[in-house]
Amino acid sequence: MPNPTAAMLVIGDEILSGRTHDSNTHHLAGVLTEAGIDLREARVVSDDADDIIAAVKALSARYDHVFTSGGIGPTHDDITADAVAAAMGAPIGVREDARAILAAHYEKSGVELNAARLRMARIPEGARLIDNPVSAAPGFIIDNVHVMAGVPAIFKAMVASVVPGLTGGAPLLSRNIDVYRGEGDIAAPLSDLAARYPMLSFGSYPFQRGGAYCTNVVTRGQDAAALDAALAEMQEIFG
Amino acid sequence: MPNPTAAMLVIGDEILSGRTHDSNTHHLAGVLTEAGIDLREARVVSDDADDIIAAVKALSARYDHVFTSGGIGPTHDDITADAVAAAMGAPIGVREDARAILAAHYEKSGVELNAARLRMARIPEGARLIDNPVSAAPGFIIDNVHVMAGVPAIFKAMVASVVPGLTGGAPLLSRNIDVYRGEGDIAAPLSDLAARYPMLSFGSYPFQRGGAYCTNVVTRGQDAAALDAALAEMQEIFG
Secondary structure, X not given: OOOOEEEEEEEOHHHXXXXXXXXXXXXXXXXXXXXXXXXXXXXXXXXXHHHHHHHHHHHHHHOOEEEEEOOOOOOOOOOHHHHHHHHHOOOEEEOHHHHHHHHHHHHHOOOOOOHHHHHHHEEEOOOEEEOOOOOOOOEEEEOOEEEEOOOHHHHHHHHHHXXXXXXXXXXXXXXXXXXXXXXXXXXXXXXXXXXXXXXXXXXXXXXXEOOEEEEEEEEEEOOHHHHHHHHHHHHHHHO | OOOOEEEEEEEOHHHHOXXXXXXXXXXXXXXXXXXXXXXXXXXXXXXXXXXXHHHHHHHHHHOOEEEEEOOOOOOOOOOHHHHHHHHHOOOEEEOHHHHHHHHHHHHHOOOOOOHXXXXXXXXXXXXXXXXXXXXXXXXXXXXXEEEEOOOHHHHHHHHHHHHHHOOOOOOOEEEEEEEOOOHHHHHHHHHHHHHHOOOOEEEEEEEEEOOEEEEEEEEEEOOHHHHHHHHHHHHHHHO
16 A cells, blocks of 8 residues: 655745745654655745745645645634644634634743734634644644645744654655766666666765765665665665 | 745755755845845745646746756756747747857866756857856846746856846835844734835734744835934834
């Protein structure tokens, strides 16, 4: 059975303007690979409702799981929850369970749960909350869309609480070898190898060491025995 | 007149598997912002011809400029040139001008221009070459699609040679201020401010300092006088 598929949707002007470097996609990619869920696509869109709605609709229709990051804070540019609700055709309003979480958190820290903070309790009908152990304001899951915070520490915590609950396939395993030749020298034997192991994928990534052209060759797949056999051949051919 | 728009398309299994952290999008975002070209969307797809073709078609139809990175090397998984040619409906083959560049480069370094390396001279009909000062193998421009290398040093060099030739709008300028209050405390006055400066956009990004919740407030736009006025108000309100 093929692995479940997933897409990442990063939401935020700050990524597209170059202010902020997105690190959440890379983190999610590693976690999903270990969980046996294939991350097939990632997108970054701005804080624009139409753009978010279009991307959520396209990705949730195409992939088994969608993960979003960003835009669930208290300020006017945080429009992800409303846009996701619109994309999924769900009504949205302040939900009592989310409001109670925020009220308890802010009471403990002596901070007012004002109208702005209350926006973080806007959760689509039918969604399940995702725990936020850092700053309380929850994410949520509606259908196959997981809506999470953009702040990396919170995103990581939410990924850690969500991904173990998903049914993964066989983890994507990999083996790799550094070859002290340029990509162009190993392309033909590598292509032969790829043809002989159709259940694996092969990638080659050039780098330089001491001024010499080198290549990191990676093979990926779910079949550990095939990977080990391919690695032995790679060592034989390129070693 | 509104600024020209752009999209970035990163191509490569190694990004989606978590092996490699994409840094090219962040670099391009900064360069385009300075050039007055609005980066509206970024996507990452795998080394799959159908996925690349679909993304190139969608993005080149929607935005003024598309920039791709990755998949133009000599190995079997480097399929970007052929996929972009298919997306744009252009024939593709080894082109003499590109072959000559590779031949000169490899002759100088005493390396054979073998069949694998010759794949890097596959350029769609009608495309203009993009110079590669690092390792010779050129990128190319076909219609509004700029096809560039994934290796960050080469990607940067290609961006530097391509972007100055594009007609930009007014650069996107920004002003920012660190506020020693949480986002929830400044959301209401910030929303008022945004309403009074409709020509600017306002974003807020939480961070912690010494255990206290703080917010970096950024305003962006093309009108320097309006930005300065908004910054003065921000200092007055939040300072």
